[in-house]
Amino acid sequence: MEDKRFLQRILTDKRASRRDFLVGATALGLSVTAASAMWTEAKAQEPKRGGHMRAGLNDANTIDSLDPATFNATYMISVSRAFRDSLVEVGQDNTAQPTLAESWESTPDALIWRFKLRPGVEFSNGKSLTTEDVIASINVHRGPDTKSGAAGVFSGIEDVSADGKDVVVVTLKEANADFPFLMTDYHMNIVPSKDGKAEVLSDIGTGTYLLKEFEPGVRTLLERNPNAWQSDFGFVDSCELTAILDDAARESALLTQDVQVINRPGLKTISRLARVPHVNIIDVESNLAFTHPMRVNIPPFDSLAFRKALKHAVPRQEFVDKILFGYGVIGNDQPLGPVFTNYEPSITVDYDLDKAKFFLKEAGMENAKIEMHTADTAYGGAVDAAVLFQENFAKIGVDLTVTREPKDGYWTDIWNKKPFCSCYWGARPVEDMILSICYLSDAPWNDTLINIPRVDELVKAARGELDPATRKGMYTEVQQLLSEDGATIIPAFGKDVAATTKDVGIGPNIGGGWEMDGGHFIKRWWLES
16 A cells, blocks of 8 residues: 555656656566556646636525635635635645645644745735735634634634744634644635735635636636646636536536536436436545534424434435435434544434334424425435425324425525525535534524534534544534434435536546535646647
8 A cells, every 4th residue: 555655656746757657666566567557547647738617516696705704605615716725725635735824833732823824925916925914814704793604613713913924823712633624614715905904805816717707696707827826736728617506407518518517417317417428427425414404493493302203204215315316325413424534323313203203292293384495506406305305204294395495595595594494514624614613502604503512512622632532532422412412404425426528637536625626626627638
């Protein structure tokens, strides 16, 4: 295994020559012929430069804004990660990679973190990146007045300051061993500042692309930034993103080659799509969670027994088979998926109608009537999933009305407002990020309004726990509590699925942290011709 990694490092090192590789490979026992073939194949897969990439993406809204505090879906994440940068990003190997911060270090107790800024970085208008820009950008997401969806992620920051001209010092309230990963959050764009305030609506960025046109919820045009500091990425000359909310319309655009890239092809028809000669299907193991939040401040969802009744009436394997068509695994009503280091597979929620009826009787709601709000923009197949719930809830005497909502505006008008709805949470690189965003009692996107004090206590303690075994125990208890006492039905975790035409080049690894190569596909993918 180490030998393979050594050879891979040489192959991916742009400074390495063919001779370097042959020397290393033959020293490990490969024949010259085999080593030459490996070198030739690897070089054939190297990114090409040039061309205009066209992508059709779900998850756009006409009220989309360049303000990173408002980002909540793939379209704006992809746009922002093309023309802006963060201090740290999740690499294609799923490790924390230096970006605008060329390095970082912490005190032994993980309470104080020092980020050294990369020298010579300029915004696209020629303004040099400064510590003031970084500090103002971080402060967008903290403090009592912030409206940021990442407020929970950065609530542990006590202070942000500069040490000289190139070091930003972040002091935490409690220790956090994963803090560099938190700086990869998709809200954490570094934007220019003026008079100490972040210019969150600015179209000026440090990224590999220039934002040339932006029509919210409709279309975006990006052109390569000739002065970008990150010269190892940014292969296509330009990229045009079109918002296409309908699954069938996105697939049709791919089939006619009006676009070369789409996210979330409809899984119901994906087997047919995969047989098309010019189409590639991409699927990546993920912690993508299909969630169905119930707001606990509104009856009957304020009843724990009623919520348990619904959970036991969800046919999870059927969800995986009929909604995800095998592109996922059974979930257990807590948000830490199987790719997380501390995922606990022993926690299960059985499909048991007798148990569901028992809890329904305990709640005194044998003939309850409830409504579920849904749209396929929540996730592909969400409407069909609601019908599946409807059929199975009827078996225990619960009358579920499925209300299909408009796709545009779903995330502003339905999610986090209606008592029971469809939702999804994209993958995050570490456990603390998803828990702090949605499952702490004071989290800004706590879409169930759940309040479990022990969960709050454990999540905050786990941040600073440096012993892996102790930390795993904490996260296991969090998963158990949310599964049993939480207010979210999570029947499955899915794969991140996309489709491209075969002239789109993609490296051997696809990063996680979010779909579409962590949201970085525009700068990481290329066109072969």
